Amino acid sequence: xxxxxxxxxxxxxxxxxxxxxxxxxxxxxxxxxxxxxxxxxxxxxxxxxxxxxxxxxxxxxxxxxxxxxxxxxxxxxxxxxxxxxxxxxxxxxxxxxxxxxxxxxxxxxxxxxxxxxxxxxxxxxxxxxxxxxxxxxxxxxxxxxxxxxxxxxxxxxxxxxxxxxxxxxxxxxxxxxxxxxxxxxxxxxxxxxxxxxxxxxxxxxxxxxxxxxxxxxxxxxxxxxxxxxxxxxxxxxxxxxxxxxxxxxxxxxxxxxxxxxxxxxxxxxxxxxxxxxxxxxxxxxxxxxxxxxxxxxxxxxxxxxxxxxxxxxxxxxxxxxxxxxxxxxxxxxxxxxxxxxxxxxxxxxxxxxxxxxxxxxxxxxxxxxxxxxxxxxxxxxxxxxxxxxxxxxxxxxxxxxxxxxxxxxxxxxxxxxxxxxxxxxxxxxxxxxxxxxxxxxxxxxxxxxxxxxxxxxxxxxxxxxxxxxxxxxxxxxxxxxxxxxxxxxxxxxxxxxxxxxxxxxxxxxxxxxxxxxxxxxxxxxxxxxxxxxxxxxxxxxxxxxxxxxxxxxxxxxxxxxxxxxxxxxxxxxxxxxxxxxxxxxxxxxxxxxxxxxxxxxxxxxxxxxxxxxxxxxxxxxxxxxxxxxxxxxxxxxxxxxxxxxxxxxxxxxxxxxxxxxxxxxxxxxxxxxxxxxxxxxxxxxxxxxxxxxxxxxxxxxxxxxxxxxxxxxxxxxxxxxxxxxxxxxxxxxxxxxxxxxxxxxxxxxxxxxxxxxxxxxxxxxxxxxxxxxxxxxxxxxxxxxxxxxxxxxxxxxxxxxxxxxxxxxxxxxxxxxxxxxxxxxxxxxxxxxxxxxxxxxxxxxxxxxxxxxxxxxxxxxxxxxxx
Numbered sequence: 001x002x003x004x005x006x007x008x009x010x011x012x013x014x015x016x017x018x019x020x021x022x023x024x025x026x027x028x029x030x031x032x033x034x035x036x037x038x039x040x041x042x043x044x045x046x047x048x049x050x051x052x053x054x055x056x057x058x059x060x061x062x063x064x065x066x067x068x069x070x071x072x073x074x075x076x077x078x079x080x081x082x083x084x085x086x087x088x089x090x091x092x093x094x095x096x097x098x099x100x101x102x103x104x105x106x107x108x109x110x111x112x113x114x115x116x117x118x119x120x121x122x123x124x125x126x127x128x129x130x131x132x133x134x135x136x137x138x139x140x141x142x143x144x145x146x147x148x149x150x151x152x153x154x155x156x157x158x159x160x161x162x163x164x165x166x167x168x169x170x171x172x173x174x175x176x177x178x179x180x181x182x183x184x185x186x187x188x189x190x191x192x193x194x195x196x197x198x199x200x201x202x203x204x205x206x207x208x209x210x211x212x213x214x215x216x217x218x219x220x221x222x223x224x225x226x227x228x229x230x231x232x233x234x235x236x237x238x239x240x241x242x243x244x245x246x247x248x249x250x251x252x253x254x255x256x257x258x259x260x261x262x263x264x265x266x267x268x269x270x271x272x273x274x275x276x277x278x279x280x281x282x283x284x285x286x287x288x289x290x291x292x293x294x295x296x297x298x299x300x301x302x303x304x305x306x307x308x309x310x311x312x313x314x315x316x317x318x319x320x321x322x323x324x325x326x327x328x329x330x331x332x333x334x335x336x337x338x339x340x341x342x343x344x345x346x347x348x349x350x351x352x353x354x355x356x357x358x359x360x361x362x363x364x365x366x367x368x369x370x371x372x373x374x375x376x377x378x379x380x381x382x383x384x385x386x387x388x389x390x391x392x393x394x395x396x397x398x399x400x401x402x403x404x405x406x407x408x409x410x411x412x413x414x415x416x417x418x419x420x421x422x423x424x425x426x427x428x429x430x431x432x433x434x435x436x437x438x439x440x441x442x443x444x445x446x447x448x449x450x451x452x453x454x455x456x457x458x459x460x461x462x463x464x465x466x467x468x469x470x471x472x473x474x475x476x477x478x479x480x481x482x483x484x485x486x487x488x489x490x491x492x493x494x495x496x497x498x499x500x501x502x503x504x505x506x507x508x509x510x511x512x513x514x515x516x517x518x519x520x521x522x523x524x525x526x527x528x529x530x531x532x533x534x535x536x537x538x539x540x541x542x543x544x545x546x547x548x549x550x551x552x553x554x555x556x557x558x559x560x561x562x563x564x565x566x567x568x569x570x571x572x573x574x575x576x577x578x579x580x581x582x583x584x585x586x587x588x589x590x591x592x593x594x595x596x597x598x599x600x601x602x603x604x605x606x607x608x609x610x611x612x613x614x615x616x617x618x619x620x621x622x623x624x625x626x627x628x629x630x631x632x633x634x635x636x637x638x639x640x641x642x643x644x645x646x647x648x649x650x651x652x653x654x655x656x657x658x659x660x661x662x663x664x665x666x667x668x669x670x671x672x673x674x675x676x677x678x679x680x681x682x683x684x685x686x687x688x689x690x691x692x693x694x695x696x697x698x699x700x701x702x703x704x705x706x707x708x709x710x711x712x713x714x715x716x717x718x719x720x721x722x723x724x725x726x727x728x729x730x731x732x733x734x735x736x737x738x739x740x741x742x743x744x745x746x747x748x749x750x751x752x753x754x755x756x757x758x759x760x761x762x763x764x765x766x767x768x769x770x771x772x773x774x775x776x777x778x779x780x781x782x783x784x785x786x787x788x789x790x791x792x793x794x795x796x797x798x799x800x801x802x803x804x805x806x807x808x809x810x811x812x813x814x815x816x817x818x819x820x821x822x823x824x825x826x827x828x829x830x831x832x833x834x835x836x837x838x839x840x841x842x843x844x845x846x847x848x849x850x851x852x853x854x855x856x857x858x859x860x861x862x863x864x865x866x867x
Contacts, residue, residue, distance in 0.1 A: 004132070018141065020047075025153070026154075030155050033123050059140075117724075117725060129188070131378055145420040147184055182250070189268065200213050215255070236335075265299045282696060316421075329346075342572070356550065365380075408426070448485075465532060471524070491549060493517070493520055495527060512570070562598055571608045571611070575608070575611055582595070604646065609655045616666075625812070657689055662699055715731050747769045775812055778810070811845055819850075
């Protein structure tokens with residue numbers, strides 16, 4: 001039985017047989033305030049290439065009342081099974097199908113999600129259809145290459161607003177009848193329904209006029225900074241239309257901040273949904289605004305790449321996401337007047353570290369992954385699909401030239417508008433504009449897995465003049481269990497030579513004196529341009545971060561960077577060196593205690609707040625998971641003492657002060673430190689410039705709950721101050737974090753033994769349940785996890801099951817016993833390939849942590865002081 005799966009072979013067969021013309025979808029949502037189910041009526045017009053070949057349409061629904069194909073009524077009991085309606089009576093030429101069903105509101109963020117705001121007790125709905133969930137709302141041919149026009153008619157409660165892909169009409173008797181869309185795929189259709197607050201504007205240029213809308217719940221309206229959101233949106237419209245040479249392809253552009261959203265955002269055509277945590281209720285750092293802007297631009301880029309021109313099948317999902325990621329960051333970096341011209345620093349610091357981490361898991365795969373069915377794609381929204389793919393596109397732009405790249409993209413949009421494509425269509429356009437043969441590049445970069453390592457090999461004479469310079473490329477063995485072979489690849493990189501600016505009136509900063517850009521290919525590439533140059537203090541491979549590779553510094557550069565990492569004048573080389581140090585720590589090449597010392601020596605000079613916050617997260621992870629367990633408490637104390645010192649010394653009201661406050665609260669441990677958190681909460685203590693606002697209060701409360709200072713009464717008291725859905729989530733995290741057997745049992749039961757929690761609360765409970773400082777308390781749950789996880793996977797929706805499978809894996813139990821129990825389960829449980837992948841990835845994290853702990857212990861033993 002297919003269950004809810006769909007194979008690529010089935011999709012190909014259906015695409016050969018059918019061409020879909022249009023859908024008319026009539027939904028009665030008038031009972032949305034009460035929930036339950038709603039009536040869905042779908043009329044589909046499609047053409048078939050021949051008579052007598054059966055097919056099917058997709059639907060996930062509690063009940064099907066009518067199926068009428070070409071005027072003949074089919075018995076739903078006979079034709080509707082699993083997630084399909086069998087269509088045996090298809091005729092060559094035009095066919096008309098009508099399906100009447102009861103579909104269900106969800107609380108999982110899939111299909112038509114229903115949320116009740118505790119502030120106003122009103123229901124708010126939105127759809128989320130990627131990958132295969134339009135079928136939860138209407139009968140559909142659920143695959144991206146069967147595009148059609150969609151016409152929605154919706155009955156909604158009086159006073160509500162209905163937004164879809166087409167411009168919003170005036171309702172008549174609470175019925176909203178939308179005009180048909182252009183030809184688009186099922187997964188980018190959308191409905192957002194409820195008493196939403198809205199702000200409107202328009203993008204105008206050269207006679208073009210595109211209505212713009214921003215929506216959120218009324219309870220968030222006071223925090224909605226619509227001017228800033230519109231400013232980023234207009235920047236994207238300007239830059240993308242120039243670079244793509246193709247006018248925005250839809251009639252309006254709405255951005256809707258919706259509750260309990262599983263992802264960051266979704267590129268529904270003309271009606272983008274965005275998680276409403278991006279409407280900031282409290283002070284956040286500029287890094288948060290930068291990430292939000294990248295999300296806004298990422299979704300806007302999808303209007304062309306993904307919506308106008310769409311992948312034929314999900315194996316090209318990477319290209320969809322990588323293109324949007326690359327162009328959104330390029331827009332931030334290069335658009336005139338951009339607030340974030342340093343966006344490539346952020347990319348190197350966050351996105352690429354995600355890619356490097358993903359590419360070293362046993363599940364690593366080529367960028368162009370083999371996607372055999374929907375189960376494959378659902379677990380493939382990963383660091384390779386997004387971040388490695390975007391890194392490789394950046395490499396491709398350096399390889400062919402930016403102007404040539406965008407000329408190829410322009411030709412691609414014009415040739416394939418409103419159609420479907422494969423990777424070869426884009427590469428062909430780029431070969432035409434650049435004159436480069438991309439077949440070898442494509443084979444080595446897109447069809448192989450793994451990371452290369454680049455190391456400099458430098459010889460100098462007695463005067464410090466370079467006599468020989470070469471770059472050695474390595475292709476390490478792939479992780480155990482990964483498919484494929486190590487591959488040496490062509491890299492377009494820059495080499496930067498940095499020295500301290502020590503001239504009179506110099507800055508004392510590390511500045512670049514020389515830069516060479518070249519193609520690296522094969523095992524050893526000579527760089528004759530650097531021969532005869534004075535040896536610089538720091539020689540940095542992959543300067544400007546053009547390629548995707550792990551970079552190692554030579555011994556002399558590493559020693560200098562260890563003392564002067566914070567002295568780079570530019571933010572990008574600093575980020576590259578920070579990333580290299582973190583990568584070495586994860587690879588057990590740099591002891592955790594040495595990584596901590598490096599961070600403490602340089603972070604005070606780090607001006608980029610996004611880098612600072614990443615370092616905070618990485619140090620916490622390193623000390624809690626990668627440190628020798630015998631030294632862990634001492635290292636945590638050293639780190640927490642430093643966070644408090646930086647909190648007190650940071651400029652009042654600065655982003656750095658807020659970041660250090662959050663970092664301090666995450667590991668505060670001594671009675672005095674915990675007293676300070678309590679004092680900041682109740683006003684007995686103050687730190688000049690630090691606003692202990694709603695979100696920061698919850699950070700403090702959650703830490704105090706996790707160490708046993710706060711119990712249910714204090715958490716309930718904080719909830720009284722914040723009677724919002726965000727307050728409910730934070731309280732759920734705090735309750736699950738309490739260090740008692742009762743709290744853990746209650747949290748476990750609510751997630752694993754019951755399926756009643758909505759997606760956001762389940763995520764919040766899991767986040768509180770897992771505390772690295774509660775290993776002994778959590779130890780009994782390792783066996784409980786392996787006893788339950790397969791049944792959970794088989795009985796829950798994908799999003800809910802994945803939260804549990806990943807979030808409750810015993811990652812904090814870093815020992816051989818965890819590996820053994822995992823191996824035993826993998827050998828005996830017969831999990832689905834998707835679940836096997838997720839648990840193998842989690843196992844890999846424990847294995848890596850064990851190696852790092854051993855390296856840290858060895859460093860301690862080798863130290864004269866044992867530190």
